[in-house]
Amino acid sequence: MTERRACVPNVPSVVNKVGQPASIPAHGRDPLDDHELVLGAKRGDRDAFKTLFERYHRRAYALALGVVRHPDDALDVVQEAFIKAHRYLDKFEGNAGFYTWLYRIVMNLAIDHLRKHRRENPVELDETRLETDGDEPLLPRILGGNPGRALHDKQLRARIDLALDELSDNHRSVLVMRELEGLSYEEMAQAMGCSKGTIMSRLFHARRNMQKQLLDLIDHPSAELVADLTGGRSGDADDDTPANEEAAPQRAPAARSRR
């Protein structure tokens, strides 16, 4: 698994609050690495553990929020995860990174939370079937321009929220693990305690359902979304031409050029 820095999204043009780990001092001295901080925390150094908290709390929160979907519940999960991490720090041998260990705690607590507060889930497709349904393949729909910029669009973000809410707990958990943490299929299978095939099936269906939920927004983007995607705002809102007619011819070539 590749360790990413704390909560640094790959979102161009969006300023991230936690772009730098909290423990990087201003004068440029190398920050203490996680291993040293863990050793310090094991010796009872509260500040070392606080540094770990400051380094990873937002990233852990993003993961918890993606799974449990409610901000207050996600905060509870993160708080419980850090308390648990501290309690069992002696058992952490350091074979994997601290965050790898922490995200597993967060993930387990988030899944426990879902089990305790189970809602009516959308019907889950048969996960033993690996074959994709012939009539519902993944869609070759592409947002023209820069999808990172598109996140300025409130409507798009609201729809992403809605689409995540619509997924079943299992589908959403796998999707969030993959997209947020970049785990391999094998790592996700270990974390979820199921087969790699099940993970692939869940991920496929999660992505296809997300696409279906966002399809009309992609095919018929609002003028604001087109402006966000292309980085320009002037004129578009006043133009009578439907946004999709203007954007459509640019979409595929623009997307292909990113590869």
Added chain:
Amino acid sequence: MMRDRKAVTDLELMEHADGEPTGAMAAGRIARDPDAQAKVTSIQQMSELVRGHLELSADAVHDAKFAAMWHRIDEQLEAPRVTGLWASLAGWFDRYRGHVITGAVSAGAVAALALVLRPGVPDRGIPGLRGGAIDVRPVALRATPEIDLHDTPGESSTVINLEDEDGHTTVIWLTPADTVEGI
């Protein structure tokens, strides 16, 4: 060559987009298929949207909330940890608090019902049931029954005349005379 022309599957596309090992053949097929490339790009864009959205949501949480969270965590770390049987029981209760409370309420309700309906208790009717239990007391008699006793050979008879709300009733009760065999 024949196999190389086979259409690339969505699962292969997904594996390719996620950087999973797919083999050179699948990668080659994807590279030659514009539709497959568009799907790969679509998967990658979706990843970017989901990741960016969640991370921006995390960034939007005010620092004060996390500061308060650390404060609560710090308090928990300071609190002496109770170990042993009591801690295990407390932990178990904490985990299953909802189930325990539901179970206790259900058991209480069953016990209360059993107490109310237990045999041998004067029937005051079931609480909440309109009208209560059925009244089974005997109907009131309009007059004292007239009883005539008659002795006839070998038996005695009793004639009872009753007047009640159903009208006049005569009951004739015949009792054979006590006989002892051989006497």
